[in-house]
Amino acid sequence: MANGAGAAGGRSAFSRLGLLARFSLLLDKADDRQIDEGLRAGAQLKGATPWILMLAIFVASIGLNTNSTAVIIGAMLISPLMGPIMGIGYGVGIYDFELVRRSFAGLGVATGISLATSALYFSLSPLTGEQSELLARTSPSIWDVQIALFGGLAGIIGSTRKEKSNVIPGVAIATALMPPLCTAGFGLAKGNWAFFFGAFYLFAINSVFIALATTAMTRALNLPRHTYVDKAVQARVRRLLVAVALLTALPSVYLAWRMVGEELFSAKARAFIAREFAFPGTHLLETSVSPKTRELTVTLVGEPVAQTTLQDVRARLSEAGLAGAALRVFQTREPVDVLASQGDDADKATLLARKLLAEREAAITRLKGELAARDAPWLDHAQDMASELAAQWPGIKDVVIGAGTTTETVGALGEAAATAAHGKTKRPATPGEAVLSAPPEEQNAAAEQPPGPDTAFLSATMTRRPSTAERKRMEAWFQARTKAPAVRVQIGVAPPPRKAKRG
Structure with missing residues (x-):
C-alpha cells in the first residue's frame, strides 16, 4: 500500500512538473x-x-x-x-x-x-x-x-x-x-x-x-x-517607470470613459428614434446622432408630423436618458429621388419609395371605404334589408342594394318614356324581360333629374310585374329604411321555370 501511494504521489509530482515545463x-x-x-x-x-x-x-x-x-x-x-x-x-x-x-x-x-x-x-x-x-x-x-x-x-x-x-x-x-x-x-x-x-x-x-x-x-x-547598480539606482528606475506609465495611461482612462459615454448616448438615441418616430404614412429617411454635441437629427418622408406631436417627443428625451440633448427634425413631402441616389443608398431609396407607394394606395383605399360608409350608411345593413324584402314580398330574389349615381343616358331614357306615353309600345312584359317598375311619366322626370352620389339603389327580380301600389310601398319602405335623400328601385320579371317534356 505504501509503495502504491508513493508511486501515485510521484506521478502527480511528475505531472505538475510536466505542466510547468510546458509553460x-x-x-x-x-x-x-x-x-x-x-x-x-x-x-x-x-x-x-x-x-x-x-x-x-x-x-x-x-x-x-x-x-x-x-x-x-x-x-x-x-x-x-x-x-x-x-x-x-x-x-x-x-x-x-x-x-x-x-x-x-x-x-x-x-x-x-x-x-x-x-x-x-x-x-x-x-x-x-x-x-x-x-x-x-x-x-x-x-x-x-x-x-x-x-x-x-x-x-x-x-x-x-x-x-x-x-x-x-x-x-x-x-x-x-x-x-x-x-x-x-x-x-x-x-x-x-x-x-x-x-x-x-x-x-x-x-x-x-x-x-x-x-x-x-x-x-x-x-x-x-x-x-x-546599487539599490538606490534600482529604486529610482522603478519609480521613474511607474511615473511614466501613469502619466501616459491616465489621459487614456479619461478618453475611454468619454468613449463609453458617447457609445451609451448613441445607443440610447438610436433606440429612442426607432421607438418614437413610428408614425403611419411617415418614414425615417435618415438619422444622425452626434454624441459630442448631443444632437439627434431626423429626416422624415411622407405625411408631416404635427409640431405638437414633435414637442411631446422632445419632452420624452429626459425619460430616455437623453436629458439636455437637442432634437432636430426635417420633414418633406417630396418623393424619394431614386435616380439621384447611388449604391446602397439607391437600394434603400427604391425600397422606401415602394413602401411609401404601397402605404399610400392602402390609405386611399381605406379612405374611400370610410367615405362610402359615411355617405351610404345603409350599405352596412344591406343583408338585413334583403331578408326583410323576402319576408314582405315572397318570391323576390337576386336582391342587390347599392349607392352611387345612375349611368343611363338621359336622352335614351327620355325617348323611351315619351314613346310609352303616346301608347306606341304598350304591351305586357314578356317572361325574362326586365322592365322599370315606374310609369313612363315618372321615368321621364327621373331622366331629367339624374340622382346624385347619395342615391340608394335597389335591384331585384320577381316572378311577376309588381303593381303600382306594391312599387310605391316598396319605394316608401326602402326610403324609410335607408334614410337616403333619393332612392331608385328597379324590379325585373324572372322567367317561369320550364316544364319537363313528356316522353
Whole structure:
C-alpha cells in the first residue's frame, strides 16, 4: 500500500512538473549573447533602415489616404520602428543606459523622418478627405494601452526564442506604430492639431508600453545585467517607470470613459428614434446622432408630423436618458429621388419609395371605404334589408342594394318614356324581360333629374310585374329604411321555370 501511494504521489509530482515545463519560458529560450546581439542590432537606425522606414511611411500614408486596410497592414510589416522601442526597454531592463540613450536617439530620428515624410505626402496629395482609417487613430483609449502592453510582451518573448517566428510581424500589426505617425503627419500638413495630438498620443502610448513590457520580460527572464547598480539606482528606475506609465495611461482612462459615454448616448438615441418616430404614412429617411454635441437629427418622408406631436417627443428625451440633448427634425413631402441616389443608398431609396407607394394606395383605399360608409350608411345593413324584402314580398330574389349615381343616358331614357306615353309600345312584359317598375311619366322626370352620389339603389327580380301600389310601398319602405335623400328601385320579371317534356 505504501509503495502504491508513493508511486501515485510521484506521478502527480511528475505531472505538475510536466505542466510547468510546458509553460516555461526557459524551454526554448535563445542564448543570452544571441538575444543581446539581436536586440542591440534592431535598435540601430543606420544603413538601409532609414530608407526602408521612409518607404514604409509612404506606403502607410497612401493606405490611409485611400482608406485601404491591406496597404496599411503591409506598411506595418515593413516598418523598422519596433527595434528602437524594444532597445529602450531592453536597455532599462539590463541597466545599460548607453543603449537606452542610443535607442532614444534612434527613435527620435525615426519619428522625425516619419512625420516629415508623411506631412510631405499629405501636403502634395490631391485626396484631402478625412478617411475612416485616419479618424480611427485620433482617439486613443485605455484599450490601446492594453494592446501595446500585451503586444510588447509577445514581442519580447518572440525575440528571445531560438527559432524566430511570425510574432514580431504580428506585434507590428497589432500595436500599429506606423499609422499614428502618418496620421500625425496628416495633421501637420493640414494644420489640424486635433489630428496631430490625438495620433501622436496614440504613438506615445504604443511606444511607452511596448518598452515597459520589454523591460518587465527582460527582468522576468533574468537576462544578465550590463553593469552593477546599487539599490538606490534600482529604486529610482522603478519609480521613474511607474511615473511614466501613469502619466501616459491616465489621459487614456479619461478618453475611454468619454468613449463609453458617447457609445451609451448613441445607443440610447438610436433606440429612442426607432421607438418614437413610428408614425403611419411617415418614414425615417435618415438619422444622425452626434454624441459630442448631443444632437439627434431626423429626416422624415411622407405625411408631416404635427409640431405638437414633435414637442411631446422632445419632452420624452429626459425619460430616455437623453436629458439636455437637442432634437432636430426635417420633414418633406417630396418623393424619394431614386435616380439621384447611388449604391446602397439607391437600394434603400427604391425600397422606401415602394413602401411609401404601397402605404399610400392602402390609405386611399381605406379612405374611400370610410367615405362610402359615411355617405351610404345603409350599405352596412344591406343583408338585413334583403331578408326583410323576402319576408314582405315572397318570391323576390337576386336582391342587390347599392349607392352611387345612375349611368343611363338621359336622352335614351327620355325617348323611351315619351314613346310609352303616346301608347306606341304598350304591351305586357314578356317572361325574362326586365322592365322599370315606374310609369313612363315618372321615368321621364327621373331622366331629367339624374340622382346624385347619395342615391340608394335597389335591384331585384320577381316572378311577376309588381303593381303600382306594391312599387310605391316598396319605394316608401326602402326610403324609410335607408334614410337616403333619393332612392331608385328597379324590379325585373324572372322567367317561369320550364316544364319537363313528356316522353
